[in-house]
Amino acid sequence: MEELLEWMDYIEDIRQEKKVRHKLKDIIVIVLFATLSNVDDWVEMEFFAHYHEEYLKKYIELKNGIPSHDTLCRVFGMLSPEVLQKLYQKWQELLNKDEGKALRKLICIDGKTMRSNKRKEGKPNHILTAWSREDGFSLGQKAVDEKSNEITAIPELLEKIRIKGQVVTIDAMGTQKEIAEKVRKKKGDYVLALKENQKTMYEDVRLFFCDEQEKEQLKKRGAYCKTIEKAHGQIEIREYYQTEQIGWLSQKKEWAGLKSIGMEEKTIKREGEEKKEYRYYISSLKEDEKLFSLAVRGHWSVESMHWHLDVTFKEDANTTLDKQAAENLNIIRKWCISILKMVEIFRPNLSMKKKRFVISMNPEEFLEQVLNF
Structure with missing residues (x-):
């Protein structure tokens, strides 16, 4: 965790330096820690930070105290999702730095609409995600206005991620000649519904x-x-x-x-x-019934992740209207899913929802276990 926190110091902050009272690093850590601790909205995040201020100071400075919920939301609305995604990826790289040669993996691509992120005449965010089944990790994502735009967004998402030697699975919406060609040009394989x-x-x-x-x-x-x-x-x-x-x-x-x-x-x-x-x-793919069946069955992993966003993290109940802030929260939730999948706390085989509840009972104790496993 220390190495990741050090890396946060180098994130570019586009805010006017003279007007900045709360470091970007402080805000990201508050939102990440709070989300792990069963907190789902900005006001609760502010409450969480106030109650656990001394603990948070172990990791962040908080020179000017705790940022308000409005500040948390506003700064997340200014933060580039690409920057936050890179931070999430950096965490993954730190975990896998001693893993050696990469194995062939499934990259499952699917989209999900953030149903409460909608103004009266606008459309909610629809987030297209490339999910690594084996790692339980989002390799990248792209926000679009609606599901029908996935067809044009998928090639753009594929361009941003490494798929060489991997197997890409996509549902029927993505079964397009241009998408198949993009996968092959990047030296990946595909299984398309x-x-x-x-x-x-x-x-x-x-x-x-x-x-x-x-x-x-x-x-x-x-x-x-x-x-x-x-x-x-x-x-x-x-x-x-x-x-x-x-x-x-x-x-x-x-x-x-x-x-x-x-x-x-x-x-x-x-x-x-x-x-x-x-x-x-x-x-x-050439004939390989085991790999083919794994690809078909494995596509459920991205759907399972979407289920957790709704059920475990109550994403569809969150009414953040700022689209960029909402997308960044989506990245934080996926990061939390990746973390919680990898750890056992309190007792074996707890559901992800129960893990969040356990952390909320004593964040000082259980966040230490979760973040330093």
């Missing part, structure tokens, strides 16, 4: 996997794997099929690096009833 926004190819792939003989051939060839899980009073069976034999696919040449197609067949058994769901994919 197919839905009716690519109607002809979707139908071709769907019909291929409707052929039971083809599916049996894939099973015999080993281009198939199966998982069975029991959860929430039901049994979930997932079967994954993948094939490189797609010379018949008329659109193949139109998609950069397209090597295979795949399907997830999900069977849900509950109380004597059975339901099936089918999902289809195109990919630049």
Whole structure:
């Protein structure tokens, strides 16, 4: 933590120096520590800082006392999200500096709307995030006005992050030729969901996997794997099929690096009833049923992160209207998710929500454990 705090001293502060009463470092630390401690809005952050002022002085100066909630919000509205994201990334680099050669990882891209961040005639922030499944960490993000703008924003986000040698997963909104080309140009691989926004190819792939003989051939060839899980009073069976034999696919040449197609067949058994769901994919991966199934199943990690933003951190209830301040809070929450995923406090296997509650009971004790693990 000390190394990260030292690095904060070099963050550029665009405020007029003569008018600055509270260091940018102080404000970032207050917001980060408070958010870890089950605090979700600016007023509560001010209260938290007042109550734990002596503890905070262990890490920050607070030369002019505690900033007001208005100051916290205003400064976060001036802070560049790119700068805060770099600070978050610096923390990740410090954790991984002794990790050695990077393993192949999944980068899951998806967007989430901040529903309470909306003025009367405006639109709320929609944050597109590139989430590393293995690290539980946001590699980068981009704010757009609405979900439909993801198509143009995804290439811009891909440009900002390192994807060489990694596998990028995107839902059907991002299944676009330009996006596939961008991934391949940056020497990454992709697994893209197919839905009716690519109607002809979707139908071709769907019909291929409707052929039971083809599916049996894939099973015999080993281009198939199966998982069975029991959860929430039901049994979930997932079967994954993948094939490189797609010379018949008329659109193949139109998609950069397209090597295979795949399907997830999900069977849900509950109380004597059975339901099936089918999902289809195109990919630049060669036949590797384990990697393909990992990519398909692993995409849930970004959706899980979004769930935590809403349920654990109450993001959709936060009414910060300043879009830049709201985006910066979004980065802080993701940072907290990354931290809390990595630590055990009080007792094993606590949920993230319970971890925040435990920290709130005694921040001086538990923040030390969380920040210096």
